[in-house]
Amino acid sequence: METNMPSKSSSYAVLEGQYTLHETIGTGGFAKVKLGTHVLTGDKVAIKIMDKRLLGEDLPRVKLEIEALKELSHQHICKLYQKIEIENKIFLILEYCPGGELFDYIVERDRLEEKEARVFFRQIVSAVAYIHNKGYAHRDLKPENLLLDDEQNLKLIDFGLCARPKGGMETHLETCCGSPAYAAPELISGQEYLGNEADIWSLGVLLFALLCGYLPFDDDNVSTLYKKIQNGEYECPFWLSQKSKQLLHRLLQVNPKHRITVTELLTDPWLMEGFTEPVLWKNPFKTSKLDEECLIELSMYYGKPRTVIVEEIMQRNFTYISATYSLLLQRKAKGQRIRLESDT
Numbered sequence: 461m462e463t464n465m466p467s468k469s470s471s472y473a474v475l476e477g478q479y480t481l482h483e484t485i486g487t488g489g490f491a492k493v494k495l496g497t498h499v500l501t502g503d504k505v506a507i508k509i510m511d512k513r514l515l516g517e518d519l520p521r522v523k524l525e526i527e528a529l530k531e532l533s534h535q536h537i538c539k540l541y542q543k544i545e546i547e548n549k550i551f552l553i554l555e556y557c558p559g560g561e562l563f564d565y566i567v568e569r570d571r572l573e574e575k576e577a578r579v580f581f582r583q584i585v586s587a588v589a590y591i592h593n594k595g596y597a598h599r600d601l602k603p604e605n606l607l608l609d610d611e612q613n614l615k616l617i618d619f620g621l622c623a624r625p626k627g628g629m630e631t632h633l634e635t636c637c638g639s640p641a642y643a644a645p646e647l648i649s650g651q652e653y654l655g656n657e658a659d660i661w662s663l664g665v666l667l668f669a670l671l672c673g674y675l676p677f678d679d680d681n682v683s684t685l686y687k688k689i690q691n692g693e694y695e696c697p698f699w700l701s702q703k704s705k706q707l708l709h710r711l712l713q714v715n716p717k718h719r720i721t722v723t724e725l726l727t728d729p730w731l732m733e734g735f736t737e738p739v740l741w742k743n744p745f746k747t748s749k750l751d752e753e754c755l756i757e758l759s760m761y762y763g764k765p766r767t768v769i770v771e772e773i774m775q776r777n778f779t780y781i782s783a784t785y786s787l788l789l790q791r792k793a794k795g796q797r798i799r800l801e802s803d804t
């Protein structure tokens with residue numbers, strides 16, 4: 461009996477009836493991202509496709525990213541709707557971010573005015589404060605990992621390097637990772653470091669990139685770059701305000717113990733300028749209660765009792781039903797209709 465090798469298209473057969481696949485919208489190291497349409501709602505999604513055979517020793521990173529994304533639910537973190545794993549492939553169904561990378565957004569404008577940089581930076585600080593509060597550190601914060609959605613809101617992606625040390629954020633990490641230009645001095649000198657402190661340094665580099673359009677520490681020669689980072693010396697261009705220079709100074713402290721903490725960051729004078737509220741990081745929508753209207757719509761569509769639908773969503777297996785629920789909830793939040801296309 462001969463078994464024919466699955467052709468490319470058939471390895472996507474698992475998506476049949478759930479998502480329609482469209483063009484490739486991104487290619488990362490070991491993943492390809494395709495545009496998808498969620499069949500029942502017609503909503504667009506991003507489908508990250510990974511071949512387990514090519515992942516090799518990177519497979520644990522992907523598992524880490526999936527576990528982190530399952531735990532994290534925040535308005536400025538790219539949402540995981542569904543995970544599909546078959547013999548040689550993993551499909552992650554993710555929130556659609558058509559605005560592309562913050563990196564390109566800055567480059568197109570040379571640099572951002574303080575007002576606009578502040579709106580973005582408050583969103584990033586909100587996401588990082590939330591992650592740290594959940595006991596995670598991202599460890600690869602950079603404009604390439606911040607995407608814009610269709611409403612110009614930032615969504616943090618790529619938790620492949622994130623860490624959740626067993627003993628919480630107080631335990632030190634050893635692995636050196638992320639992009640050198642954004643890496644904290646203690647991280648590149650191979651010392652033990654705390655993930656959340658290293659994230660705060662990266663926020664300093666990110667803020668500098670937003671306000672200046674180039675990096676505070678840069679050099680073609682990596683060892684020269686490392687020296688500049690370890691010295692923590694950078695030049696502030698003339699256009700920076702006093703308050704922004706003070707914030708950069710508090711973020712880019714070589715000694716992690718002298719660095720501003722994420723809690724102090726929430727009410728920093730530069731971040732508060734023009735705002736009355738500190739940066740909010742709790743998920744305002746995070747109610748344990750599920751939305752009745754969406755539950756009923758799902759229960760009617762599938763002809764399953766409401767309790768069965770609730771059970772499936774609460775089990776957090778990231779199935780098609782829970783993906784459909786999340787998309788219905790998002791449609792409702794945007795005031796869109798939440799009728800499911802019954803194929804009859």
Ligand SMILES: O=C(Nc1ccc2c(c1)CNCC2)c1ccc(F)cc1
Binds near residue numbers: 493554556559560
């Ligand atoms: O949505 C994403 N990318 C995306 C979506 C639409 C478009 C682009 C990127 C860029 N070209 C314009 C259209 C996306 C979402 C999550 C992710 F991890 C990686 C990429």
